[in-house]
Amino acid sequence: MDGVFEALGDPVRRQILEALADGEQPAGRVLDAVRSRAPISQPAVSQHLRVLREAGLVRVRAEGTRRLYAVDPEGLAAARTWLGRFVDPLAPFAQPLDALETELARGRRARRAEPGTNAAEAGAVDRGMRSGERGDRLA
């Protein structure tokens, strides 16, 4: 449980989660997905998967010599719940709206078959795309 946000803090691990967003996949496929963006070794991805597993963010299922990984919604929900505390204290009632947003994202995901849009969307969030006004850049 300790380690959920630590695990989410790594961009490669978030990418792995995105690769698993469409459903259960063997480690090899996850490896390929990550490699489609940057060169990385098989052990590196295996280690990332371990971190995610120990954080409760993914679950594994052995099938033959393959390891099928899938997102563990519980772990994600835990992180989400923690974040929920900081959302406007006046409005825990914004929840239904939140659910709608999620529903829309899900519909999009189901309707489509290409993983490209997915990554792009998440990447935007990753890079902190928000309404400007904060141009306080400092290296």
Add this chain to the structure above:
Amino acid sequence: MDGVFEALGDPVRRQILEALADGEQPAGRVLDAVRSRAPISQPAVSQHLRVLREAGLVRVRAEGTRRLYAVDPEGLAAARTWLGRFVDPLAPFAQPLDALETELARGRRARRAEPGTNAAEAGAVDRGMRSGERGDRLA
């Protein structure tokens, strides 16, 4: 880096956010809050605040010689939205029970730890339970 999740990955920064959960507070008060749990220098907290600010998770307002920090809901919402893609669309409606349910399910899962696939995960849960702190318990 300007990553939201990178910023959230540090336990001290999450603690700072918790200290700001009750509303705007001057940097000095944040410093005291963090110090109430572990010894840390003033510059260290100042640097953490900068990371949070650059990630869009907090905003600052100068008042005299004081700097008043507050949570920026937009940044948190971005993270929450990203996480939302992996969560059951109906889950947000169960929000109040979320944490408890997660806890229970996790305990169950750890108890029936299957050798090979789940051993490491169970160990991680054990380690996670040590904290006992209200806010950090989750993360």
Add this chain to the structure above:
DNA sequence: CCGGAATATAAGCAGCAACTTATAAAAGGA
């Protein structure tokens, strides 16, 4: 059984991120 495929672990190394102390900057009060 044996070779190969899929995955995990071991061991070691490099870079960075978070800490420290020292100092600067800015504002308010005597």
Add this chain to the structure above:
DNA sequence: TCCTTTTATAAGTTGCTGCTTATATTCCGG
């Protein structure tokens, strides 16, 4: 003006984290 308070920045050190290569483990087909 000078001192104090409050916060930020500079500079340097170090432990941890994520990477690599090499090897072990497990399973399946021939």
